[in-house]
Amino acid sequence: MNSPVQIWRQHKTLHNYLNKIGKLLVWTKILVAPQGFENQVPYLVGIVQLTEGEKLPVQIVDCDEKDLKPNQKVQVVIRKIGKARSEDVIEYGVKVKSI
Amino acid sequence: MKILVKGVGLTKFGELWDKSLFDLSLQAATEAIQDANLSAKNIEAVFVANMIHGKLANQDLLGAAIASLFNIKGASFRVEGACASGGLAVHLAIQSLLAGTYKNVLVVGAEKMTDVTISEITSALMGAGSEAERKAGLTFPGLYALMAKTHMQKFGTTRNHLAAVSVKNHYHASLNEKAQFPFEITEEKALNSPEICMPFTLFDASPITDGAGAVILSSENTPRRRALTPSRWTAGDVYITGSAVATDTVGLAERESLVEIPATKQAAKMAVKQAGIEIADIDIAEVHDCFTIAEILAMEDLGFCEKGEGGKFIVQGTTKLGGRLPINTSGGLKACGHPVAATGLKQIIEITQQLRGSAGKRQVKDAKIGLTHNVGGSGATVVVHVLQT
Numbered sequence: 311m312n313s314p315v316q317i318w319r320q321h322k323t324l325h326n327y328l329n330k331i332g333k334l335l336v337w338t339k340i341l342v343a344p345q346g347f348e349n350q351v352p353y354l355v356g357i358v359q360l361t362e363g364e365k366l367p368v369q370i371v372d373c374d375e376k377d378l379k380p381n382q383k384v385q386v387v388i389r390k391i392g393k394a395r396s397e398d399v400i401e402y403g404v405k406v407k408s409i
Numbered sequence: 410m411k412i413l414v415k416g417v418g419l420t421k422f423g424e425l426w427d428k429s430l431f432d433l434s435l436q437a438a439t440e441a442i443q444d445a446n447l448s449a450k451n452i453e454a455v456f457v458a459n460m461i462h463g464k465l466a467n468q469d470l471l472g473a474a475i476a477s478l479f480n481i482k483g484a485s486f487r488v489e490g491a492c493a494s495g496g497l498a499v500h501l502a503i504q505s506l507l508a509g510t511y512k513n514v515l516v517v518g519a520e521k522m523t524d525v526t527i528s529e530i531t532s533a534l535m536g537a538g539s540e541a542e543r544k545a546g547l548t549f550p551g552l553y554a555l556m557a558k559t560h561m562q563k564f565g566t567t568r569n570h571l572a573a574v575s576v577k578n579h580y581h582a583s584l585n586e587k588a589q590f591p592f593e594i595t596e597e598k599a600l601n602s603p604e605i606c607m608p609f610t611l612f613d614a615s616p617i618t619d620g621a622g623a624v625i626l627s628s629e630n631t632p633r634r635r636a637l638t639p640s641r642w643t644a645g646d647v648y649i650t651g652s653a654v655a656t657d658t659v660g661l662a663e664r665e666s667l668v669e670i671p672a673t674k675q676a677a678k679m680a681v682k683q684a685g686i687e688i689a690d691i692d693i694a695e696v697h698d699c700f701t702i703a704e705i706l707a708m709e710d711l712g713f714c715e716k717g718e719g720g721k722f723i724v725q726g727t728t729k730l731g732g733r734l735p736i737n738t739s740g741g742l743k744a745c746g747h748p749v750a751a752t753g754l755k756q757i758i759e760i761t762q763q764l765r766g767s768a769g770k771r772q773v774k775d776a777k778i779g780l781t782h783n784v785g786g787s788g789a790t791v792v793v794h795v796l797q798t
Binding site: 335336337338339340341342343344345346347348350353355356357365366367368369380391392401403404405 | 527528529531532535539541542543544545546547548550551554555558559562604605606607608660661662663667
């Protein structure tokens with residue numbers, strides 16, 4: 311778990327990605343998760359290329375795996391990352407949803 | 410370059426719950442020092458490869474901690490390069506010998522991974538990923554699964570090709586008493602094992618392993634055979650003649666391609682050039698098969714076969730013991746086990762034993778030139794060594 315200061319610093323740039331459009335290059339399904347992600351299993355992750363060219367590793371949300379296809383159009387959303395303990399700062403980050 | 414591999418030592422790999430990191434290091438290093446026919450007082454520097462003991466067991470300063478087991482008062486270093494820590498420590502030790510700073514050094518690679526839960530070790534290993542990968546909940550099976558899927562889509566590589574890597578390496582491990590999984594498996598078993606991360610099943614992944622390996626490297630020109638009693642002479646002394654490291658981005662998504670590891674190409678090119686050989690001269694290799702796709706990528710990027718042909722190359726049997734170019738005769742990371750920082754040492758030890766002619770049931774006939782290939786992260790650090798007898 312990152313410290314509150316690290317989370318605060320990282321949150322300052324999240325808005326740069328919000329609502330950006332891209333395409334899903336490749337994805338997989340995680341069945342064994344790292345700490346903080348155990349309650350999300352199974353979940354989809356992939357590599358997305360934004361229209362501007364930047365490539366990002368991201369979770370794919372709000373969709374069924376069977377509906378995904380290569381070069382699927384996606385949009386960046388801001389969502390909660392992992393699971394914070396009750397006394398922790400809740401961490402947010404970028405994910406994508408198919409559109 | 411001509412650095413003598415003067416002694417080697419390796420523990421059993423596996424779930425070694427009754428052994429600590431220090432027990433394992435002591436065992437491997439003692440064996441290496443005895444094999445070199447030296448005593449600890451001859452060791453001028455100690456290089457310790459380790460990735461995660463500080464994180465999991467709260468013990469840092471491992472250079473001094475391991476050196477003090479032998480009351481060595483010279484220089485000591487801890488080297489970290491994720492799963493390439495072992496190869497990286499060997500590379501740095503060689504540089505110190507070439508610089509003339511030391512003449513005899515001990516390199517130890519050790520990892521204790523089975524004391525914690527699977528989610529704890531998965532998180533600890535993701536220290537070798539990028540921050541964006543950690544925030545996406547990615548894991549190393551996930552990263553290599555993305556590479557495998559892309560390779561399958563682009564080149565028609567199949568699940569059967571991936572399974573062939575696992576079947577071959579389990580066969581090799583069945584001949585290796587130090588291996589974590591010294592038994593054979595069938596293709597059917599590999600294909601039908603539980604899915605861990607699409608398209609991987611359990612038998613596509615290397616395991617969580619405890620273990621240690623150690624080597625004594627020397628710049629002295631006294632051949633090992635002269636230093637030993639005749640009863641301990643082996644077929645020939647083994648020298649490291651090429652040692653190169655290459656680097657790439659830590660994040661997989663930042664790279665141009667998902668179907669190659671450019672640092673492998675770069676490190677191999679440099680190491681082979683240093684050794685004054687061609688890649689076609691290699692008789693045997695230990696490559697970094699942390700996942701089955703990684704062995705396929707390694708064979709392609711090292712130049713053993715064309716890009717995209719790795720799957721078919723495996724199925725032909727060329728890389729099985731008895732084939733033209735045996736790969737991972739130890740059982741590889743897949744079946745010998747993968748105590749991350751010990752892996753680079755184990756690769757050097759396996760090739761040394763093969764070139765000495767002391768590999769027992771898995772001996773490759775007339776092997777003269779061997780190569781090791783050790784990868785950190787998803788390809789951010791690659792170390793390649795060439796060994797010759």
